[in-house]
Amino acid sequence: MRTLIAALFCLLCGPAIAQNDTQACEDVVWLDQSFTICEVQAGSDLRLFHSDGNGNLLGSFSAVNAHLPEGQSLGFAMNAGMYHNDYSPVGLFIEEGEVKGSLASGGGFGNFGLTPNGVFCINQTFQVIETNAFRDTAPTCDYATQSGPMLVIDGELHPRLLPEGTSKYIRNGVGASEDGQRAVFAISNERVNFHDFATLFRDHIGLPNALYFDGKVSRLYDSISGRSDFGFSLGVIVGTVTTP
Numbered sequence: 001m002r003t004l005i006a007a008l009f010c011l012l013c014g015p016a017i018a019q020n021d022t023q024a025c026e027d028v029v030w031l032d033q034s035f036t037i038c039e040v041q042a043g044s045d046l047r048l049f050h051s052d053g054n055g056n057l058l059g060s061f062s063a064v065n066a067h068l069p070e071g072q073s074l075g076f077a078m079n080a081g082m083y084h085n086d087y088s089p090v091g092l093f094i095e096e097g098e099v100k101g102s103l104a105s106g107g108g109f110g111n112f113g114l115t116p117n118g119v120f121c122i123n124q125t126f127q128v129i130e131t132n133a134f135r136d137t138a139p140t141c142d143y144a145t146q147s148g149p150m151l152v153i154d155g156e157l158h159p160r161l162l163p164e165g166t167s168k169y170i171r172n173g174v175g176a177s178e179d180g181q182r183a184v185f186a187i188s189n190e191r192v193n194f195h196d197f198a199t200l201f202r203d204h205i206g207l208p209n210a211l212y213f214d215g216k217v218s219r220l221y222d223s224i225s226g227r228s229d230f231g232f233s234l235g236v237i238v239g240t241v242t243t244p
Contacts, residue, residue, distance in 0.1 A: 024224045025037065025224070025227075033189075033192050035188050035189060035200055036227075037184055037205065038078075041181065042180060045242070046126075047238070047240075048094075048145055048237070049095075049237045050095065061219075061221040064239065071244065072242070074223060074241065075223050075242040076221065076223065077221040077239030078172055078213070078220045078221065078237070079214055079217060079235065079236070079238075080120070080147070080174075081093070081213055081214065081235060082111070089101040090104065090147070091145075091147070092104070093145055097141075101146075114149040116153065116158070118146070118148060119144050120144065120174050120176075121134070122143040123141055126176040126181075126182070127176055127180055128150075128174060130153055131146065145238070147173075147211055147214070151212050152175065152201050152209055153209060157195070157198050161195040162194075163196075165193035167193060168192055169192075169216050169218075170188050171194070172186065172219075173186060173197065175211070184205050186201065187219075217234065
């Protein structure tokens with residue numbers, strides 16, 4: 001009888017309230033090191049930001065919030081790619097379907113040149129694609145940012161990421177699920193090497209492709225926890241937009 005009453009009550013109470021598009025970021029421990037990961041589901045309002053309508057660099061989470069129309073605000077955000085001295089993106093940058101930076105092979109520009117590098121593409125789904133594969137398939141992206149190196153490529157670690165690597169920084173990046181329904185962003189809360197950061201995406205989160213965004217300047221914004229890292233100005237910023 002109690003089960004029947006509960007079932008009738010559920011029919012009367014209507015559909016469940018939809019969850020926020022962005023799940024709360026959470027701290028995890030991997031290989032005895034601390035990371036924060038934030039998962040975004042396909043269909044969420046995930047965008048890239050760089051400049052305002054006059055071409056002035058935004059460069060910070062607070063500036064992006066101020067730039068958004070009244071009633072909108074960032075849910076989660078992080079820096080999303082490397083930049084030149086003038087803060088222009090290194091490589092491909094697409095904003096609202098407009099190409100504002102060209103696809104680059106890599107060259108000798110720091111970690112970006114540790115090829116293969118790749119592209120994070122936002123459309124109806126999410127893709128992390130190695131640069132040459134992106135050039136060959138030319139997917140349509142509403143937003144895209146190129147960075148490097150790739151951390152995980154079709155389930156395999158980038159061949160130059162060594163377990164004994166001694167270069168350690170605060171690092172951040174993004175991975176995408178095979179079906180494109182999930183993008184998972186991660187930032188280390190302590191200095192880590194490339195190899196350990198890459199295995200976080202492949203072995204702990206279980207994603208077949210992941211892309212490095214940056215180190216040294218890596219920062220995170222999370223409206224739910226109240227975290228808002230500060231420091232030098234940023235180039236491209238990725239973030240979800242929420243409307244109360």
